[in-house]
Amino acid sequence: MEQRSFYWTFLLYHVCLLWSCQGLSVRFKTQQALCVIKGQSFNLRAQIDLLDGESLTRVTWDHAAKNSGKNHTVAEFPHRTSDEKVTLEEQGAVLKFRGYQPADSGVYTITVINQAGQRRSAQQTVREYLAVNHVSVMVNVSHSVLHCMEAWGSEPTFTWLHEKVVVTEEVGRVSADGRSLHVSGMFCGHFTCVVRNKLGYSSSTYTADVCEQDNRHTTPVVVCFLLLLAIIAACLAFMVWRRHQRNRRERLWESYENTL
Numbered sequence: 001m002e003q004r005s006f007y008w009t010f011l012l013y014h015v016c017l018l019w020s021c022q023g024l025s026v027r028f029k030t031q032q033a034l035c036v037i038k039g040q041s042f043n044l045r046a047q048i049d050l051l052d053g054e055s056l057t058r059v060t061w062d063h064a065a066k067n068s069g070k071n072h073t074v075a076e077f078p079h080r081t082s083d084e085k086v087t088l089e090e091q092g093a094v095l096k097f098r099g100y101q102p103a104d105s106g107v108y109t110i111t112v113i114n115q116a117g118q119r120r121s122a123q124q125t126v127r128e129y130l131a132v133n134h135v136s137v138m139v140n141v142s143h144s145v146l147h148c149m150e151a152w153g154s155e156p157t158f159t160w161l162h163e164k165v166v167v168t169e170e171v172g173r174v175s176a177d178g179r180s181l182h183v184s185g186m187f188c189g190h191f192t193c194v195v196r197n198k199l200g201y202s203s204s205t206y207t208a209d210v211c212e213q214d215n216r217h218t219t220p221v222v223v224c225f226l227l228l229l230a231i232i233a234a235c236l237a238f239m240v241w242r243r244h245q246r247n248r249r250e251r252l253w254e255s256y257e258n259t260l
Contacts, residue, residue: 023051026112026122033125035154036100037198044095044124046110058113059092066105066127074108102128129154131199137191137206144172144183146206148193161192163211186211 026048036042050056059077064070075081077092085098092112097104105128111121132153139146150156158178160167167174172183181191188211194203 023049023054024112024114024118024120025049026110026120028122028124033127035127035129036104037129038100038102040100041096041098042100042126043097044108044110044126046093046122046124048091048093048112050114055115056091056112057115058111059088060111060113061086061088061092061095062109062111063104064107064109065103066107071109100126100128127154129198132156132195132197132202135193135195135202135204137193137204139206141187144187146181146183146191146193148179148181148195148204150195150202153195153197153199155197156195157197159194159196161194163189164192188212 026046028044028046034042034044044061048056048059060073061075062071063074072082074083075086075088075092075095077088081087087096088094089096092110095108095110105126107123107125109121109123111119113119130153132150134149134151136149137146138149146160148158148160150158158174160172160174160178160181162171167181169184171185172181174181181193183191188209190205190207192203192205194201
């Protein structure tokens with residue numbers, strides 16, 4: 001009984017090992033959607049793994065449109081391509097697409113088949129690269145936090161400005177994704193969120209109370225200006241007094257000469 005149990009365990013182990021060692025597989029390096037600018041080209045590169053001595057008999061690329069959902073074959077290796085904008089390289093593992101249009105968005109599926117008839121598939125989503133739109137700033141005054149909102153732009157990056165200058169640690173701390181600003185300094189002045197991507201940028205500004213620091217900057221200027229006026233006035237007064245004294249001495253000398 002024990003020998004039979006050992007036999008079945010040993011057989012099951014090798015069956016599982018053989019199944020796990022089947023080398024045919026296909027995958028994309030990332031599952032994130034690929035965003036493409038209208039009119040530009042893009043490449044879809046799949047990684048195909050084979051065992052030693054294993055070969056492929058067919059590689060097929062299918063496209064399911066985003067809106068219609070209809071699936072059609074755009075290219076096969078080694079036979080054909082259905083669109084002159086499409087070419088296959090590296091034995092079908094790379095799909096090159098020229099002149100992307102919004103209608104080319106959707107899900108692209110690569111299917112590989114080996115000489116034993118085994119079939120493996122992987123998918124990659126392609127979307128249109130969109131400009132940033134409708135940027136706005138929301139504020140949580142009680143927690144001194146500003147949140148930057150953006151509608152649907154592709155790959156947005158966020159930059160925060162305070163009084164048109166990039167924020168520093170003295171002003172606040174920006175979150176890892178750049179969308180939020182935790183204000184650590186005085187919650188005053190103008191806070192601007194600038195959102196950028198490859199197609200341009202857009203911004204939005206939240207205006208808080210006027211910073212007292214602005215008055216501190218203007219006060220020294222006013223003091224210096226008044227001091228300068230006082231110096232000029234003193235110089236003018238001194239010049240008038242000196243001229244008056246000179247005229248007085250001249251009149252006294254003339255009177256003395258007339259007496260003689």
